[in-house]
Amino acid sequence: MPGKVLTLLTPSAVERLAARLPQGSALVSATNGKTTTTAMVAEILEGRMRLAHNNSGANLVSGVASTLLSTREAELGLFEVDEAALPEVARRVRPRAVCLGNLFRDQLDRYGELELVAERWRRAVAELGDSTSLVVNGDDPQLGDLGRERAGSVVFGLDDPRRAAPELQHAADSKWCLRCGTPYEYAAAYVGHLGDYRCPACGHSRPPLDLAARAIELHGLDAVSFELVDDEGPVSVRLGLPGLYNVYNALAAAALARVLGATRDEVRAGLERFTAAFGRFERLRIGERTLLMLLVKNPAGANEVVRTLVAGGAPRHAVIALNDGIADGRDVSWIWDVDFEPLLERLERVVATGDRAAELALRFKYAGVEENAIEVIPDLGRALDRGLELTPPGGELFAVPTYTAMLELRHIVTERGFARPYWKQAA
């Protein structure tokens, strides 16, 4: 809020505060993973320089202003930025580096169509100063193109076809060649439309990678390890987070941190020290049981959560929570684009909760889950109780909430005295 007031009172305050940072600023934007990526960069750079980092997730211009105001001693500004706010934040902050992670369909009611966001990003990149470094995910056709067209860009991506999905997911975006509209052919599709693509008609393809992940090993719900390869050769990294999508986050963080001056050793050490960003993947102890929360926001992210849960040994019960606040997206149609089926096939019982619990119940019912295996409990506290009741002592309950449902669930658990408030963890 102070940031909002400040930007209202003195619109140029952000510019002036940002200009005072001796090391400049770096911006991270993406549909999915910007909070995690930015937190990873912060972990890597810790000890190297003092940061102004908007780690509370306030990622609009006002959030950047608040962060700049409250960290006057900082040397580097490190900001995750909302996709729609990127052009304005970039114009004001004049960043030294910009890292673009991915573009997926997300909250169309709020952002409009994917193509609109892509167009805004293209214009924002075109306006960047010559000295600004651009870091992009080459596996995303829209972003790979931005990297190819700007000299000196750093392009990252996955290079391990063994980890490719068997087919392009239902919700895949950017399936058609940017140049000629022909469907891309994928040598490997890793997450949604991210992968090694090539247009069979005009040859438009993934740009060469400057930084890649190879030899990726998924260790269930606990970890993922990979070789981080750049022009200096490979280095092994073990990440204490699951899933291919976190390999993308780690690559983005590594590429950006290198641009900002971190050494390879610092990158590796920082990534290996890293534990999940708030609420993204969080294990809370509740008496004799544990609660594992995995945040979902959109089809691409939810598909990865489902994939990770199933690879981790598919649970028998789950609490799935759908709210429809502004931060969740008011349009809940996206749940129909999520490939829930691999998870549902193995569930004996699913608790649907949140403001739009009945909508979730319909998603499961029409996926073929028996009606009597679905419990609709809109109240999150009662749904949590029911989930815990279904979980044997010593067992783990899986909760898959949208953003505001995650905040609420976390609040409920904290109220009961089982989890430290997040602001203490973030500190």
Place this chain on the structure above:
Amino acid sequence: MKIRVGHLYPDYLNIYADRGNIAVLARRAAWRGNELEVEAIGMNEPVEVGAHDLYYVGGGQDREQALVARDLAGKGGLVEAVEAGAAVLAVCGGYQLLGRFYRERSGAELPGVGLFPLQTIAGERRMIGDVLLDCELVPGQRRTLAGFENHAGRTLLDAGAEPLGRVVAGFGNDGESGFEGCRVGRAIGTYLHGPLLPRNPWLADWLLSQALAHRTGGDAPELEPLADAFEAEAHAVSASRARSRGGRHA
């Protein structure tokens, strides 16, 4: 009995969870002993009159819509199929493409199929939000439809054209006329996604019944009712959302 569905451009037009609508049709057909056979009709593939009982056209982003518009308008067949009694559900972008044309903000026009007597012109601001309609597809049977709309296009019905329903809350076709969607025979076009059918099962059943009528050549059969408790609850929540916060410009 087998109900044959022609799903137009499922690879291109699928933005607002269109597969949810298909899943609802398939399950509700199966629960009554019928089988839904869904066949994709893609680029350069013809619409053959009589080959399908129900056509489905989903929504796409502008880019996808532009990719299919010319192919769809050039295909022919759909108007004749509807005249021969086939049913249609077209949602959002699909609805626009079944009108006469869609005029983009640049002034460029995407050709339409001309099934629905309407035209669509892109506006400055998008119409986004929960929406609730009052419908009377069968004379004397008033029902509500609850959904979500998100469109820049203003759709103007020709004089005398039959809308799908009247807007109780939200924008509808153009935010002014009070009309939403369009109906021609057994063909329905609408901006409502969400997706539409899971929380409005009566419309799914109406479409199935019309498709069966096309299949048999007889009257639309009365379908046996199903237990729709989740559906009713989801409808109630969605309808209350529309009443309390329907439609805003963005």
